[in-house]
Structures are given as structure tokens and as C-alpha cells.
Amino acid sequence: MSEQRFSDWLREQCEPGWTAVVTHPFATAITTGEAADDDMRRYLEQDFQFVDSFTALLGAAVASADSFEARVPYGRFLGQVATTEEKTYFHRALEALGGRTDAPLEPVTASFRQLMDQARVSQDYPLIVAVLCVAEWTYLGWASRAAEPLPERFVHREWIELHEGPEFRAWVGFLRGELDRLGAALDGEGRRRVLETFGQAVELERRFFDMALG
Template sequence: MSGPLSVYQALKAGAADSWDGYVAHPFVRQLASGALPEACFRHYLGQDYLFLLHYSRAWALAVVKSQEIADLRQAAATVDLLLNHELALHVKYCEGWGLSEADLVRLPEADANRLYTRFVMDAGLSGDLLDLLVALIPCSLGYAEIGRRLADDPATRLDGNPYRDWIELYAGREFQEGAALCSQQLERVAEARGLSGNFVANPRWPHLLKLFETACRLEIGFWDMGLSAT
């Protein structure tokens, strides 16, 4: 018999249509098969670089919003990981596709990118740490789930797939461990703010679910943006 749902599981269940539309998007399916046009992937990569800059700022806001030392350390460690490690790996990966960092910083920001990143910042500025984390996790935990799904799915083509490195990056131990820490932080912060047991009955739940579902829809818009490059 399974135990009670985590906050993360309850959010996914409450926003099932948007979540499934995000993690099983045609962009993701085409990555798995290797059929995604290169122009779509290059466009996505460039916008993802710009996204990571704003995503780092949002995690820096989590430092400001933190009250407990564990949350301060976790948020600060995530900012360091994003800016000093993941961003460098992203630039190196883009270089393999003919995109230098100088090219990336000159890119105009797509509307889908701007909508998503500003939404996350607004969620954090107008709410508390829990609001911010709920808006942030569809990215970090969603990519971890996508990576695991694709790596474990026998239908995913790895041999000869030009996107194999991308799949293995998000399925890899380092990214999966980082996502697990984010998940643990979400549960810890939610419990400290009275979310336990019957989440749906908590007066904060409708707002938190709306934040999560909106972020999922904006993730869908980000994939749509990638496909629009054809």
C-alpha cells in the first residue's frame, strides 16, 4: 500500500493535463527519436541559455526569501551550481552546436522565455519562499523526470541520436541528485508552513496549484517556441 502523496506528487496530480502536456510534449518525443530538426534544437539551446540567467536570479531571490539556515544554504548552493557549473556546461554544449557564448548573449529574448522567467520572479517577489519554490520546480524536477523517462524508455533511440548527450545529461547522476535536493527542500518548506496530510483542504493549496500549473503551461510554451523555428 502506497503512502501519502508528497507535495510534489499532489501538485502533479492536481495539474495532470498541463504536466503531461509538458513532459510528453512533441518536442520531447522528437528528442527521444532523434527526429527533431536541428534548427529547432539550436533555437531552443540559445533561449535556454538566456533562461538559465534569469532562473539563477530567481534562485538568488530564494536566498532572500529564506528564513532557515538550511534553506539559505540550499538556495545559495543552487545559485552556485547554476552560475558556476551548469551554465559553463551549457556553453560548452552549445559550442558543439556552433554557438559561442558571444553568440548566445546577443540573442533576442523570445516572448515565451520572457513570459516564463518574469512569471517566476513575480511569484517570488509577491509571495514567500514556498510560492517561489512551487513556481521553480516544474523546471528542475520536470527536466529530471523527462531525463529519467527518456533514458528508461526502450523506445528512445540512443545510438546515432544527435540529442543523446542532452538526454544523458538530464538523466545523469549529477542532475538527478540536484533535483532530489530541490524536492526535499520543497517538502521541508511546505511542512514548515503547515502543508501536510490533506493538502487540498489547506487554504493555500488553490494558489499553489495555480502557480504550478501556470509554470507547466509556460514550459509547454517554451517547447512550442523551440518547434516554431522550423
């Protein structure tokens, strides 16, 4: 029997929270195009507040990774976040929904940004990967549940498309692979610290979706 992947072990340790995120009623409503405008606006206003902290966390991953081969995917994705369709999506979607890019932080948004900033400042590569992996893997989890045809309205359809597809799956696969590789070298205390951070991120993802429903 093959040894269990560290990333799978982390996910299993975070049940039922993990499943609560990827099957959350709000996430499901996005996949079906039924997310209410007010909920979608509130959600995207808050999600936009992560862009700076998330970008800084990617930069910390570049700096703290233990090999050139590991640094390259972070640098590539960092460029995509800063310059490609995700950034333009926020502005187009918030304009369509009557939202704003400078919305006051909800408590859960502040808590999630604090977790990202703590991981960044720590320069502890496994903890940085843990936060990034939860953020991306949970989104692939709910977005991959969307059935064809995708919703017609771009605020739903494009958000799904940004978190599904071969490139995004490869990115999540890289993050999981890094966790698996790093986990093999961690002692019991190191694994406990990664699990604690991973679990905090999962719980914040669940609370963030709860917030969207008001």
C-alpha cells in the same frame, strides 16, 4: 494509507499538462537524437535567456529559505549554474548550431521570465520553490525517458546528461521535499497560491516546447 505528498498532489492537479510536457514530441526528439538543428537552435537560444532570471531566483531562494539547511543546496546549485558545464554547454552547442546568445525573446520566454521575476520579487519562499521545482522536475521527467545508448551528438547527449543522473535526481528530490514540508504548514489559501504558480509554470513549460517546434 500514507498521506499523499504535496508535490505529487500539485503534479496531479496539473494533468494533463504535466504529462504533455514530459512526453512532448520535441523533448522526445532530444532523447532520440532526432531533434532538428533549427528546432534545437531556436530552443537553446531561448533557454539561454533564462540563465540570468533563473540564477536570480536561486539567489532569492537562498535569501528567503527558512533554515540554514535549506539554504545550502540552493547555494551549491547556484555555483554550479554559474561556473560549470551547463554554461559552457550553451556556448558550445549554440556555436555548433549557428545560434546566438542574444536572441530576441519569444513571447513564451518573456512570460516565463516574468513568472520567475515575480516569484523572486515576492520573496515568498513556497512560490519560489514551486517555480524552481517545475523547471527542474519536468526536465528530469523527459530526460529520464531517454534510452541507452544516448544520442552520439553532443548537443543532444549532453543536454540529457545535464538533466539526469544521481546529482540531478537528488536536487529534484530536495526541491520536492521542500514543497512537501512547506505544504504541510500551509492553509487552504496558501496551497491555492502555490498550485496557481505551479500550474502557470507547467503551462509555460508546455508552451516553451511548442515554441521550439516552430
